[in-house]
Amino acid sequence: MHMGKSYQVSAKVDEGxxxxxxxxxxxxxxxxxxxxxxxxxxxxxCVQDCLKEGETTVGAQIDLAHISAVPAGMEITATAEIIKIEGKKVLFKIFCEDRxxxxxxxxxxxxxxxxxKFQQRAAAKVK
Incomplete structure (x- = not known):
């Protein structure tokens, strides 16, 4: 895992x-x-191939601005880029684009x- 590493996910906006x-x-x-x-x-x-056996990542915080409307039928691409790594914390710059x-x-x-362990802690709340 390194700063600047990025990953993109694309989708065509549908009615759902x-x-x-x-x-x-x-x-x-x-x-x-x-x-x-x-x-x-x-x-x-983006980080999946850098994790050790048994590890995963969970979302902890988001700061997001939705700037432009996108109608159904348009292709969008979401990008996440690592901008800071601090121990077990990974901060991403995120953005989404259309044409x-x-x-x-x-x-x-x-x-x-x-x-x-994370799943067990969450399940323990049901007791």
């Missing part, structure tokens, strides 16, 4: 990805939660955790 379909708004444009999900997918994939330019941008912090 619209704010009106998800209830995050009532307009027929790319929903912010979908854009964010693609950015998180890019961040996860017209930037759709959204921000930063995303992910934490490297032991998958099993």
């Amino acid at each position: 990805m619209l704010a009106s379909a998800l209830g995050s708004g009532d307009v027929g444009v790319l929903a912010t939660p979908v854009m964010l999900s693609l950015m998180e997918q890019a961040a996860c994939a 017209e330019g930037i759709v959204g941008k921000g930063t995303h912090l992910r934490l490297i955790v032991n998958r099993d």
Whole structure:
């Protein structure tokens, strides 16, 4: 894992990805939660090959601006680039683009955790 490493995830915006379909708004444009999900997918994939056996990453913080509307039918590309590594913390610059330019941008912090221990701690809340 190194600073500057990046990964991209692309998708064609379909009807199920619209704010009106998800209830995050009532307009027929790319929903912010979908854009964010693609950015998180890019961040996860960016570090996946650098993790030790049993490790995974979990999202811890997001600072995001949704700048431009995207209608159904357009292709978008989400990118995550490592900008800081501090122990088990990995900070990414995240952005999403369509053919017209930037759709959204921000930063995303992910934490490297032991998958099993993390899952066990979460499951213990159900008691």
